Amino acid sequence: xxxxxxxxxxxxxxxxxxxxxxxxxxxxxxxGGGSKRGYGxxxxxxxxxLWTARLxxxxxxxxxxxxxxxxxxxxxxxxxxxxxxxxxxxxxxxxDFGAAFGGEAGETTLGGVLAANLSGxxxxxxxxxxxxxxGFEAVxxxxxxxxxxxxxxxxxxxxxxxxLMAGSWGxxxxxxxxxxxxxxxxxxxTTVILxxxxxxxATGAMTRAMGQPLAVSGAVxxxxxxxxxxxxxxxxxxxxxxxxxxxxxAQLEPFGEVxxxxxxxxxxxxxxxxxxxxxxxxxxxxxxxxxxxxxxxDVVRAVDGAAAWIADWAGGLVWVLAAxxxxxxxxxxxxxxxxxxxxxxxxxxxxxxQPAHAALSGLVRAAFDPHGVFASRAMVA
Amino acid sequence: MFKHPNADIxxxxxxxxxxxxxxxxxELDRVAISRRAEIAAALRVIxxxxxxxxxxxxxxxxxTDGLTAYAQMPMLAVLPQxxxxxxxxxxxxxxxxxxxxxxxxxxxxxxxxxxxxxxxxLGLGRFNRILEIDYANRCAVVQPGVTNLSIxxxxxxxxxxxxxxxxxxxxxxxxGNVAENSGGVHCLKYGLxxxxxxxxTLVTIDGEIVTLGGKAxxxxxxxxxxxxxxxxxxxxxxxEVIVRLTPAPxxxxxxxxxxxxxxxxxxxxxxxxxxxxVPAGLEMMDGFAIRAAEDxxxxxxxxxxxxxxxxxxxxxxxxxxxxxxxxQTIARNNGADTxxxxxxxxERARFWAGRKAxxxxxxxxxxxxxMDGTIPRRELPGVLARIGEMSKTYGLGVANVFxxxxxxxHPLVLYNANAPGQLEAAEAFGADILRLCVEVGGVLTGEHGxxxxxxxxxxxxxxxxxxxxxxxxxxxxxxxFLLNPGKVFPNLHRCAExxxxxxxxxxxxxxxxxxx
Ligand SMILES: Cc1cc2nc3c(=O)[nH]c(=O)nc-3n(C[C@H](O)[C@H](O)[C@H](O)COP(=O)(O)OP(=O)(O)OC[C@H]3O[C@@H](n4cnc5c(N)ncnc54)[C@H](O)[C@@H]3O)c2cc1C
Numbered sequence: 001x002x003x004x005x006x007x008x009x010x011x012x013x014x015x016x017x018x019x020x021x022x023x024x025x026x027x028x029x030x031x032g033g034g035s036k037r038g039y040g041x042x043x044x045x046x047x048x049x050l051w052t053a054r055l056x057x058x059x060x061x062x063x064x065x066x067x068x069x070x071x072x073x074x075x076x077x078x079x080x081x082x083x084x085x086x087x088x089x090x091x092x093x094x095x096d097f098g099a100a101f102g103g104e105a106g107e108t109t110l111g112g113v114l115a116a117n118l119s120g121x122x123x124x125x126x127x128x129x130x131x132x133x134x135g136f137e138a139v140x141x142x143x144x145x146x147x148x149x150x151x152x153x154x155x156x157x158x159x160x161x162x163x164l165m166a167g168s169w170g171x172x173x174x175x176x177x178x179x180x181x182x183x184x185x186x187x188x189x190t191t192v193i194l195x196x197x198x199x200x201x202a203t204g205a206m207t208r209a210m211g212q213p214l215a216v217s218g219a220v221x222x223x224x225x226x227x228x229x230x231x232x233x234x235x236x237x238x239x240x241x242x243x244x245x246x247x248x249x250a251q252l253e254p255f256g257e258v259x260x261x262x263x264x265x266x267x268x269x270x271x272x273x274x275x276x277x278x279x280x281x282x283x284x285x286x287x288x289x290x291x292x293x294x295x296x297x298d299v300v301r302a303v304d305g306a307a308a309w310i311a312d313w314a315g316g317l318v319w320v321l322a323a324x325x326x327x328x329x330x331x332x333x334x335x336x337x338x339x340x341x342x343x344x345x346x347x348x349x350x351x352x353x354q355p356a357h358a359a360l361s362g363l364v365r366a367a368f369d370p371h372g373v374f375a376s377r378a379m380v381a
Numbered sequence: 382m383f384k385h386p387n388a389d390i391x392x393x394x395x396x397x398x399x400x401x402x403x404x405x406x407x408e409l410d411r412v413a414i415s416r417r418a419e420i421a422a423a424l425r426v427i428x429x430x431x432x433x434x435x436x437x438x439x440x441x442x443x444x445t446d447g448l449t450a451y452a453q454m455p456m457l458a459v460l461p462q463x464x465x466x467x468x469x470x471x472x473x474x475x476x477x478x479x480x481x482x483x484x485x486x487x488x489x490x491x492x493x494x495x496x497x498x499x500x501x502x503l504g505l506g507r508f509n510r511i512l513e514i515d516y517a518n519r520c521a522v523v524q525p526g527v528t529n530l531s532i533x534x535x536x537x538x539x540x541x542x543x544x545x546x547x548x549x550x551x552x553x554x555x556x557g558n559v560a561e562n563s564g565g566v567h568c569l570k571y572g573l574x575x576x577x578x579x580x581x582t583l584v585t586i587d588g589e590i591v592t593l594g595g596k597a598x599x600x601x602x603x604x605x606x607x608x609x610x611x612x613x614x615x616x617x618x619x620x621e622v623i624v625r626l627t628p629a630p631x632x633x634x635x636x637x638x639x640x641x642x643x644x645x646x647x648x649x650x651x652x653x654x655x656x657x658x659v660p661a662g663l664e665m666m667d668g669f670a671i672r673a674a675e676d677x678x679x680x681x682x683x684x685x686x687x688x689x690x691x692x693x694x695x696x697x698x699x700x701x702x703x704x705x706x707x708x709q710t711i712a713r714n715n716g717a718d719t720x721x722x723x724x725x726x727x728e729r730a731r732f733w734a735g736r737k738a739x740x741x742x743x744x745x746x747x748x749x750x751x752m753d754g755t756i757p758r759r760e761l762p763g764v765l766a767r768i769g770e771m772s773k774t775y776g777l778g779v780a781n782v783f784x785x786x787x788x789x790x791h792p793l794v795l796y797n798a799n800a801p802g803q804l805e806a807a808e809a810f811g812a813d814i815l816r817l818c819v820e821v822g823g824v825l826t827g828e829h830g831x832x833x834x835x836x837x838x839x840x841x842x843x844x845x846x847x848x849x850x851x852x853x854x855x856x857x858x859x860x861x862f863l864l865n866p867g868k869v870f871p872n873l874h875r876c877a878e879x880x881x882x883x884x885x886x887x888x889x890x891x892x893x894x895x896x897x
Contacts (some may be wrong), residue, residue: 064651065757087657123598130607131576143424146850147843152755153787154827156562156611157842158869159851160575184657212540213628215694240700261682292596294517315597339597351601354590361603363857368850380602
């Protein structure tokens with residue numbers, strides 16, 4: 001680092017900075033709260049850091065409409081607090097990765113989680129960040145201000161560019177203003193825990209639970225000294241949660257010890273799962289394996305013993321903490337079951353993609369940023 | 382093998398128009414038309430003789446879609462059967478600069494599948510197989526020509542369904558749903574197509590086969606799947622789709638509520654949502670639509686009401702019971718004078734019958750033209766009042782039905798096609814409604830797509846830079862603009878504004894389909 005840092009106060013100023021960088025042949029790295037700066041490795045060779053901190057503010061929020069528009073640099077903590085006053089929340093449960101990736105907690109911005117398309121355990125029930133991202137204003141790599149999407153749930157006018165921006169990690173455009181859908185906070189939350197089941201029974205239980213109308217909004221398996229601990233989250237209106245918890249517990253009983261925990265426990269437990277807390281504080285390279293959920297079992301069998309792991313998203317998201325000397329070939333393990341692996345902490349290598357996908361991605365990138373003014377990130381382009 | 386008698390004589394013009402088109406399409410490619418026989422021959426080599434349609438009689442099947450105001454026969458049609466054939470066809474067309482239009486079932490209401498006189502229509506009807514059902518991963522791999530409803534039918538015995546349910550679901554194809562990002566009555570709770578498709582196989586104009594997404598929750602790199610969904614056939618041809626399967630709810634209940642004012646009904650919708658209730662469906666009809674539907678199907682609607690709400694709740698029985706009680710209280714607090722809960726499935730079906738019959742019911746009164754804009758819900762009373770004023774100014778009646786939960790309006794503008802000038806007035810009225818949607822913070826189309834219909838209204842919502850960015854993206858996929866040209870982007874040489882879904886004498890092309 002040590003490069004120039006600018007913190008524009010609006011889209012026009014940002015556009016000028018970007019146009020200036022294009023003219024000077026400089027490269028820009030975009031930073032929100034900086035909480036994920038260590039995630040996926042740093043952006044190489046940037047001359048200028050654009051920090052979105054002053055592109056903040058909650059610009060519009062109407063609780064009855066369940067839509068919120070904010071400056072991209074607005075802190076999640078502020079948004080969460082405002083939404084909570086109206087019993088609402090962001091449905092994709094964005095994790096605060098600050099502590100896990102060498103930053104500080106509480107700094108995460110809304111634009112940052114959208115640009116990274118980061119979603120928490122609730123992803124299996126409510127979708128990812130991309131699914132809640134309705135519209136935006138941004139500055140392209142040409143230094144032009146443009147907008148796309150809208151401020152209503154249902155909109156098919158033009159290409160769905162919010163989807164493309166989600167997970168583009170600041171390589172296509174600088175988001176200046178974003179609109180997201182918000183959802184009601186559940187009235188009650190319960191966590192049903194199964195202890196002592198084998199890998200096979202625990203993953204089987206997750207698959208079965210997800211295949212029933214139980215509206216499971218979190219399903220994670222963790223290794224313990226005595227086999228596994230598998231947790232299921234059930235949320236909603238009291239009477240509904242009660243019957244679903246009863247049903248689920250009854251199904252789990254044959255496989256181990258079952259315990260039902262309350263809302264207070266649930267809140268902390270699932271926040272920690274979202275942040276990958278059980279692994280994040282340990283040294284080593286951290287990998288994220290995204291696989292078809294029912295194949296999580298194969299991944300866990302392949303890595304257990306050689307690395308620490310957590311299988312979230314009902315098996316579809318396996319976090320693996322590999323010791324520096326581990327010889328696990330995680331990309332191959334993921335590929336074998338039709339998934340992918342990304343090293344998110346440690347020395348990051350470019351993620352492998354189908355050549356046709358990579359070629360198309362290159363063209364898409366050039367459409368937004370023909371001069372390559374935004375620094376590349378290993379995980380996208 | 383049949384051969385068109387004139388196949389070897391290069392025609393200088395395309396097939397004559399069935400009806401004059403008020404729409405300007407991209408400039409006619411006379412070279413392509415003069416090469417018609419050669420193009421057909423090349424396509425036969427790729428896809429086989431019986432896959433290529435050259436004769437006028439065969440081509441007429443494709444001349445229009447659900448937007449029947451416009452009709453145009455394609456130069457040729459090809460009906461391939463494999464992804465490899467599609468790739469070879471696109472590669473050939475790309476290299477030879479021949480325009481190509483993908484088509485599913487042809488139910489688009491925005492003219493998305495309207496052929497071009499100088500282009501090849503690529504029909505996906507032969508891609509009609511469900512390839513794999515993977516219950517463990519809660520997904521199914523299907524070909525694009527499979528109908529929306531047949532996916533649910535294939536999995537319902539195992540307790541699953543495919544959630545997006547456009548009312549055209551018995552006819553429309555999943556490939557068309559992907560291209561239009563179609564919605565349905567239940568998308569308030571279960572999401573649109575984009576939230577229920579995990580992956581696609583896309584063939585690009587240079588014949589590359591790209592897999593986007595997959596059975597995992599996410600995949601590395603840019604979310605190209607996200608932009609391909611809803612891209613109206615402009616970015617590539619989808620030849621395989623992985624859809625998410627959802628466990629079917631244990632119980633479904635519905636309530637019918639009549640209000641003396643539109644404001645009361647609108648506030649009821651807002652209060653239901655604010656209470657944290659996400660109904661499976663939440664539909665509204667205005668007085669005109671209520672009476673037309675009641676006259677037609679006798680659903681037992683309160684005909685004196687200014688607005689009617691149908692609320693559907695699903696989930697465990699305990700949840701439905703609990704929420705039904707809450708919803709009834711909210712309705713009464715907002716002045717509802719009729720509140721009825723369906724006792725059984727038959728009564729629930731009756732509640733829906735009127736709503737489902739709303740379009741044909743209005744069609745009995747006269748010709749109508751169906752709009753599709755979305756507004757922020759809070760604007761509903763104001764927008765309805767403004768539509769009422771416009772109705773007086775234009776001297777045309779209007780019936781309003783909405784997907785109220787997500788603010789998606791379907792105003793039906795009534796006119797008489799035989800009265801001179803009324804059709805034009807209806808079109809102008811419709812365009813004013815859509816501009817009004819944008820003015821109050823909404824959008825031009827909630828689920829029917831831009832197509833040719835709203836193409837020229839795009840500048841009401843997007844400025845020149847916004848549109849240029851979209852066109853740049855289009856160019857990244859299709860640099861010569863060969864895929865489905867003339868759609869979505871405003872035509873520079875436009876002469877008339879937008880055409881619409883016109884229903885003449887109650888008859889539409891898809892009159893057997895329920896309409897929401
Ligand atoms: C009576 C009726 C009711 C309707 N109700 C609803 C509703 O409730 N909700 C709703 O959202 N819509 C509704 N529609 C609109 C329409 O059914 C949908 O837009 C549907 O998704 C179109 O599917 P299709 O197979 O008919 O596509 P087509 O009309 O054939 O094509 C639509 C577009 O998709 C493209 N396309 C088709 N297949 C592919 C492919 N494989 N690859 C790439 N591009 C492709 C075409 O080029 C075109 O641009 C209704 C239509 C009718 C006639």
